[in-house]
Amino acid sequence: MDVMPQQDPESRRPxxxxxxxxxxxxxxxxxxxxxxxxxxxxxxVPPPPPTLRTTxxxxxxxxxxxxxxxxxxxxxxxxxKDDRPKExxxxxxxxxxxxxxxxxxxxxxxxxxxxxxKWVEAHPGDAPSWATLGSAYVEWGRRSADAAYFxxxxxxxxxxxxxxxxxxxxxxxxxxxxxxANARHDFLAAKRWGETVRKQDPKTWxxxxxxxxxxxxxxxxxxxxxxxxxxxxxxKGVPALARTADLYRGQGWREDALATAREAADRATAPAEKxxxxxxxGELAWERGEPEEAVAQFDAALRTDAGHHASLAGKAxxxxxxxxxxxxxxxxxxxxxxxxxxxxALELGELYASLELDGDARSQYEKLAGLLEQAKAAGVDESVxxxxxxxxxxxxxxxxxxxRGQWKKQxxxxxxxxxxxxxxxxxxxxxxxxxxxxQAADTGVRNASYAYHLGMIERELAQYGPARRHLQEAxxxxxxxxxxxxxxxxxxxxxxxxxxxxxxxxxxxxxxxxxxAPEPKRESQPEPRPEPKRESPKPKAPAPAPxxxxxxxxxxxxxxxxxxxADASKxx
Numbered sequence: 021m022d023v024m025p026q027q028d029p030e031s032r033r034p035x036x037x038x039x040x041x042x043x044x045x046x047x048x049x050x051x052x053x054x055x056x057x058x059x060x061x062x063x064x065v066p067p068p069p070p071t072l073r074t075t076x077x078x079x080x081x082x083x084x085x086x087x088x089x090x091x092x093x094x095x096x097x098x099x100x101k102d103d104r105p106k107e108x109x110x111x112x113x114x115x116x117x118x119x120x121x122x123x124x125x126x127x128x129x130x131x132x133x134x135x136x137x138k139w140v141e142a143h144p145g146d147a148p149s150w151a152t153l154g155s156a157y158v159e160w161g162r163r164s165a166d167a168a169y170f171x172x173x174x175x176x177x178x179x180x181x182x183x184x185x186x187x188x189x190x191x192x193x194x195x196x197x198x199x200x201a202n203a204r205h206d207f208l209a210a211k212r213w214g215e216t217v218r219k220q221d222p223k224t225w226x227x228x229x230x231x232x233x234x235x236x237x238x239x240x241x242x243x244x245x246x247x248x249x250x251x252x253x254x255x256k257g258v259p260a261l262a263r264t265a266d267l268y269r270g271q272g273w274r275e276d277a278l279a280t281a282r283e284a285a286d287r288a289t290a291p292a293e294k295x296x297x298x299x300x301x302g303e304l305a306w307e308r309g310e311p312e313e314a315v316a317q318f319d320a321a322l323r324t325d326a327g328h329h330a331s332l333a334g335k336a337x338x339x340x341x342x343x344x345x346x347x348x349x350x351x352x353x354x355x356x357x358x359x360x361x362x363x364x365a366l367e368l369g370e371l372y373a374s375l376e377l378d379g380d381a382r383s384q385y386e387k388l389a390g391l392l393e394q395a396k397a398a399g400v401d402e403s404v405x406x407x408x409x410x411x412x413x414x415x416x417x418x419x420x421x422x423x424r425g426q427w428k429k430q431x432x433x434x435x436x437x438x439x440x441x442x443x444x445x446x447x448x449x450x451x452x453x454x455x456x457x458x459q460a461a462d463t464g465v466r467n468a469s470y471a472y473h474l475g476m477i478e479r480e481l482a483q484y485g486p487a488r489r490h491l492q493e494a495x496x497x498x499x500x501x502x503x504x505x506x507x508x509x510x511x512x513x514x515x516x517x518x519x520x521x522x523x524x525x526x527x528x529x530x531x532x533x534x535x536x537a538p539e540p541k542r543e544s545q546p547e548p549r550p551e552p553k554r555e556s557p558k559p560k561a562p563a564p565a566p567x568x569x570x571x572x573x574x575x576x577x578x579x580x581x582x583x584x585x586a587d588a589s590k591x592x
Contacts (some may be wrong), residue, residue, distance in 0.1 A: 089427050111135045113290075118155075121229065121259035122293040126163065126327040140179075150180035151193040158196060162203045165361045167398030173200050191217045191224055198230040205401040208430055209235030225254035232263060237269065239432035241463070244270075258288050258297065265300060269307075270434075272464030278304055296324035307466060309498040311341035329359035333367075337494050340371060341500035361403045362391045369413075374503035385413060404439055411443045412504075419443035434463040434470065442473045450480045461490070468494040468501035472509050479512060488516050 048102030049456035108116065110131035117124035124132070136153040140146060154176035161169030177200065177304050180193040198213035214231040217224055228251035235244035242320050248267045252260040261284035268277035276356035281304060285297035336351035352368040369384035388409060395402045403422040410419035423440040441457030444450070457474040460467075491513050 112155075117290060117292065118152075120257070121226065121255055122290060123159075123163075123296055125290075125292040125325060126160070128292075129156060129163075133160065138178075144179075145183050145532065147180045147184035147190050148192065150176050150183060151190065151196055154180060155196040155199060156191070158199045158203055163359075165270045165359045167395055167400050170200060170203060170398055186216070186220075191220060192226065195224070195226050195230060198227070198234065202230055202237070203220055204399050205237065205403075205431075207234045210234035210240065222250075223254060225251065228254070229259070229263065232267075237433055238430050239434065239436070241271065258284050258293055261287070262297065262300065269304065270463070270465055272466050274304070274308070275468055291325045292328070295321040295328040295331065298324060299328060299331045299334065302331065302338075304343075306334065306338055307468075307498060309341075309468075309496075309500070311338040311500065314338040315342070327353050333359065333361075333364050337367065340503055341498075345371070345375060356387075360391055362388055362395065362402050365391055366405060366409055370502070370504050373413075374507075383411065404435060407443055409437050411439070411446045416443055416446035416448075420447050420449075434460045434465055434467070438467075438470045438473055441477065445473070445477045445480065450477050453477055454481065466497055468498040469505065471497065472501070472505055475509070476512060479516065484516055485519065488513065488519065491516075 043391065069296070103160045110128040114124040114128040114132035117128070133153065133156045135169055135390045136149050136156065139565050140149050140153060143149065147559065154173045157169045157173035157176060157351050161167060161173065173196070177193050177196045180196075183192040194213050194217045198210045198217070201207070201210035201213060203452070211234040212232055214227050214234055217227040218231065218336040228247050231247045232244050232251065235241075235247060245267060248263050251263055252280040261280055265280040265284060268274075268280060278301075281297065281300045285294070288294040288297045298317050302314045302321065305311075305313035305317055315335055315338045318338065321331040322335070328562075332351055332355040334353065336348045338347070339348035339351060348371065349368070352364065352371065356364050365384060365388040369381050369388060372378075372381035372384055392402050392406050403426050407419035407422045410416060420440070420443045423436060423443055426436050427440060437456045438460035440457070441453040441460065444453030444456065454474075454477050457470070457477050470525060471490045471494035475494060478484075478487035491509050494501065494509050495506070572583035
């Protein structure tokens with residue numbers, strides 16, 4: 021468990037200023053502090069003035085001592101300009117993070133945005149600065165869940181392309197447009213922007229993260245794998261390890277994902293990068309059904325970077341699994357004010373419903389509707405979250421319509437396939453829903469909700485053996501995967517009961533064929549023994565069938581072996 025130590029608050033406090041001013045003049049007539057002891061040997065009578073010879077000797081000695089001390093100071097004190105480089109400011113840190121492909125802290129990102137805003141006001145033709153500003157807007161909007169910044173990002177990126185088209189080397193503006201499309205969940209547009217950059221310059225490493233997100237959203241596992249491998253070739257270090265861990269996680273390679281994520285967390289140095297790596301470890305622990313480990317990792321991420329609000333949402337989810345619901349509600353309420361993502365609002369509403377707080381659940385669902393409207397107005401497609409709400413708490417037919425639209429847009433990730441299968445089941449079309457739910461499970465991802473949905477659909481279709489197996493898989497993967505659905509999974513298993521003693525009926529071998537009827541008993545006869553060779557009459561050949569053309573057979577026939585042999589000798 022990688023847990024960052026918490027800094028002592030006293031170490032962040034500046035040192036207190038000194039109470040005594042060394043340059044203040046001493047007033048002999050001022051009242052003395054009764055708690056300050058006089059110097060050793062001091063008297064009330066002032067000493068006599070020194071002689072001229074003593075004064076000259078002291079002056080000469082002081083000059084020599086001052087020279088020695090000055091020379092020693094010049095040798096001992098190094099030049100701070102050479103040995104101590106200037107500490108990078110927030111703008112430099114944000115630029116360094118972008119150059120490395122790592123996330124910047126929100127405070128550094130804010131400083132970068134302010135710096136570029138002032139610069140482009142004075143230099144409106146600086147295409148790279150406009151591209152940097154637009155990409156920073158995208159990152160801020162994504163990490164703060166403030167979709168209003170996406171409109172500013174689009175405007176800044178268009179200004180960059182007007183000053184310098186992408187065909188003339190402004191590929192970073194194209195990369196920014198791809199990132200903006202991903203943030204709006206328009207993965208097909210992101211794919212087009214990204215592939216345009218890759219075609220122009222395949223070695224532009226910054227395009228591969230946006231291509232990975234686009235391919236993942238489209239459900240193209242093969243292309244996402246190839247883009248991840250190429251990114252690892254061009255950009256070593258923590259960003260490549262993080263992307264590789266996400267790839268393994270999406271394919272269900274849990275052990276490989278965990279090992280790679282741990283390596284990324286160990287090698288991360290910047291606070292924002294470290295917090296992101298710890299958050300990934302928390303997500304993996306949650307999916308394994310280890311809420312205590314998940315809480316520890318999310319807490320470590322928050323101590324490393326207090327602005328990593330997604331870790332607060334992850335902690336709230338894990339607290340529910342630990343039955344610490346009061347703390348979970350407080351964490352959810354806090355994170356929704358700081359990071360108002362619709363998915364978090366839906367989770368809090370379902371938590372209220374599981375606690376039978378129906379009024380709070382309805383209020384939360386109303387807030388969810390407002391967040392969905394805001395996202396839609398800003399051009400962000402939140403159809404999957406809205407469909408999840410409609411399937412379980414609203415109109416399943418609306419959910420089916422929303423998700424069919426996603427499927428037509430080629431958004432065919434495991435999440436979309438699972439949501440569409442479940443919406444069809446809830447709308448009374450379980451046979452059609454089974455196909456999509458099975459497709460989500462076939463990706464290999466270890467998601468308890470996917471297994472639960474598949475098992476419930478199979479149960480509805482009277483496929484009791486597979487249904488039992490997938491419901492058990494859901495609870496084995498994460499026993500508390502949902503405050504509403506996990507109890508339903510256990511109840512469904514109890515209803516199905518234990519499998520029959522011989523295994524599921526549809527997996528038993530066919531019954532063996534009935535044995536043949538016994539033959540009637542008859543006396544056993546000894547097997548005939550071979551007789552010694554001796555001349556024996558040949559058996560008669562069967563007479564040919566009579567015909568009209570053939571002559572009638574002779575009535576006289578040889579009746580003895582000698583006659584037969586005589587007739588045979590006459591035959592030519």
